[in-house]
Amino acid sequence: MxxxxxxxxxxxxxxxxxxxxxxxxxxxxxxxxxxxxxxxxxxxxxxxxPPMRHYLGLVWKRREFAFELSRTTMRAKHFDTAFGQLWLLLNPLLLGSVYFLLVDLIRHHPRPLSFFAHLLGGLFLYQVLQTGATEGSNSVVRGGGLILNTAFPRTLLPLASMATSFKRFVPTLAIWAIIHFASGGGLTINMLWAIPIVAMVTVFSTGVAMFCGAAQVYFRDLSSFLPYLLRIWMYISPILYYWDDVPKHIQHWLLLNPMASMLASWSDVLQKQQAPPLNLMLIGTGWAIFGLLAGSLFFISRERDFAVRI
Amino acid sequence: MPSVSEQSHAHAGYRPASDVSIKVENVSITYRTAYEKIPTLRTTLLRLGRREKLVREIEAVKNVSFQVEKGTVLGVVGANGAGKSTLVRTIAGILPPTEGRVEVVGRVSTLLALGVGFNRELSGRENVILGGLAAGLNKMELEEKYEEIVDFAELGEFMDLPMRAYSSGMYGRLAFAVAIHMDPDILLIDEALSVGDAKFRRKSFDKMRSLCAEDRTIVLVSHAFGSIRDLCHQAVWMNKGHLEMWGEANDVVDAYRDFLGVKEDRTDKEDL
Known part of the structure; x- marks a missing residue:
């Protein structure tokens, strides 16, 4: 007793x-x-x-680790050198050019330069998701040594990937700006709407990066077919075409793609220099919050497994 | 063979909380893992097709309780798969327990497998900074310790080279130097003493002795009886997840050696 x-x-x-x-x-x-x-x-x-307030406190306390990891990862890929920086700009520009030519060939008649600006803008923003998901998927497995040896919030690993993704996105805006102004595009106050849209995409991509990072621990071949999934995702997002060109009855279905509302808003702001439709912004915000919550909760709930599955 | 509770009273007993560095209370650790070393979606789908189990549940540690007093060197012995590494990872906060409670008083530094925590593509310098930041130190603290780490590891001109250029001995020396220079109150070492050449091993051994003299606590997982006898005050013997024995290091090693039915020879001191 x-x-x-x-x-x-x-x-x-x-x-x-x-x-x-x-x-x-x-x-x-x-x-x-x-x-x-x-x-x-x-x-x-x-x-x-884990106790979430304490956990988030630890993430904040060790944020310097995520920034340093992102910085060293970029340095390891030589993105801190002049040629590395140049490649960061050339690579998406060349990719955008290929897609532009491809779309022209399929349509059998040339598109104006403003469409090239739309395509590049969409492609560059989509790469926040693409790089975040790709780098994030490898972040946990690649950080296996640290995970086995040190107690720290594992969330910092995909967050570092997102920091890298965002750093790679920012310089591409310069290329977009050159093409935009060369095609006769203007500069208006409405373009400030771009800031919340970039925030939405970043928040959503962070959730995706966390989900992929945790999923890769369970399925190591995820990183092999992730590029194909991301390519298909890009084709069903309004990048290679204008959102307005999509028939109305298909638009409803396309909104099930979280990136569709965000990229449609992005194109409205950058190409038409007008405020994005409220419904698209609300849908985008909803997807961003859902993506972050679902991805981070999945990641954190699986964290304990990482030390025994890597 | 004395029971766990007898051992507790005979050798360590429960001291006031102020003397206790590590308190492990009724800890059980269960985890689920895949059958394959590298699980893939393909192997998962194949298993589902064959209606085979996808994961196996491992009860690595079962209702273990003990405590370690400040300034004590605790050895952990046991066969492969006995739960030693899992237990130490739980003390380090890397793997939370499934049941029970672990309390650790003081800053913990870990050396749980040689070379882990290091990214081979990055330089030694970058790895030291990243490892330290992950462990909770800030950049200023790390810069203060950096020269000491480099001096101890004797890696001066190699620190700016990618670690893929390091030999395994250099890898181990840097890992050991980082672990002991994090100002640990508690140092957790898992089968990682046999690093570097004889001179470096001697230096590592002396450094651990000086940490003990400074009232730091050390937990040392090792298969080398000689190391446990020479360095440890107390030891725990893990057997199939259970705490088989906890007591004076020599007594525990004797009991474990008898259990294995082996004699000690000079290879038992290979860690040193």
Whole structure:
């Protein structure tokens, strides 16, 4: 009887401590005792998730790691050199040119330069998702050594991939601007709508990067067929064509593609220099929030497995 | 053979919380893993087609309790698959327990497999910075420690080369140097003492002794009886996930050696 009572008391104590952790009252990693220094308490995760306030606090505290990882990854790929920077600009430009010629060949009559600006703008923004998903899918497996040796929020690994993706996106805007102005495009205050649209795509892509990063641990061949999936995803997004060219009854179906609303809004803002339709912005925001929540919750709930599956 | 509870009272007992660095309470660790070493969607679909199980559940650690006092070197012995590494990863916070509670007082530094934590494409310098940032140090702290790490690892001119150019000995020396220079209150080492040449091993051994003298706590997983006897005050013996014995290092090694039915020879000191 006494043993059972002691066990029950111990269980109650653990349960109370877990609740305190979940409420953020007790932060084991950040907790400093004047006499004994750091104190860490490790308890079973509740429904597969660690205490979220504490977890997010740790992510913020170690954000420098994600930025440094992104910086060193870019340096390892020589993107810090003059030729590396040039390749960052040339690669998407060449890709855009190929698609432009291809679309012209299929249509049998040439498109104006403004369409090239639309195509490049869409392609460059889509690459935030493409690079984020590709780099993110490898981030956990590639960081296996660190995962096996150090306790830190694994979320930082796909976040570093997203930082890399965003850094690769920013310089491409210069190319888009040159083509845009060369095609007679203007500059209006409505173009500021581009900022929330880029934010939407970045938030959504972060969720996708996290999902792919965790999924790659379970299916190592994901990175082999991910490029094909992303290529198909691009074809069903309004990049190689204008959103307005899509028949209305098909537009409804295309909105099931999260990138469709965001890229349609992006094209409206950059090409027509007009505020995007409210319904597209609302749908895009919804997809961005859903993508981030679904991707991050899936990733964090699987984090514990990484140390035993890598 | 004494039971766990007997051992607890005979050798360590429960000290006031102020003396305790690591407290492991009723910890069980279960995890699920794939049958294949490298699981793929293809193998998963094939298994589904054959109606085979996709994952297996492993009970790596079963209801283990012990505590380590400040300044103690604790050896962890046991056969392969006994749950030693899993237990140490839980103490490090890398693998949360399935049941129970682990409390660790102080900054933890880990050396849980040689070379891990290092990206071969990056330079030694970049790896030191990344490893330190992941462990919770800031850049200023790392810059202060950097020269000490390089000096200890004796890798001066190699630090700016990609680590793919390093020999396995250089890899191990850098990993050891990083782990011990993170100002750890608790150092967790998993079968990683046999790094570098004899001179470096001697230096590593001396450094660990000096950490002990500074009241730091060390947990050392090793198959080398000699290392456990020479370095450790206490030891735990893990057997098929259970804590078979916890007590004075020599007693635990004797019991484990008897269990294995082997004699000690000079290879038992190969870590040193």
């Amino acid at each position: 006494s043993t059972t009572s002691a066990e029950e008391k111990a269980k109650e104590a653990i349960s109370a401590e877990r609740e305190a952790l979940a409420d953020g009252h007790l932060l084991p990693e950040a907790y400093r005792d004047d006499e004994y220094g750091e104190r860490h308490v490790y308890l079973p995760h509740k429904v597969g998730l």
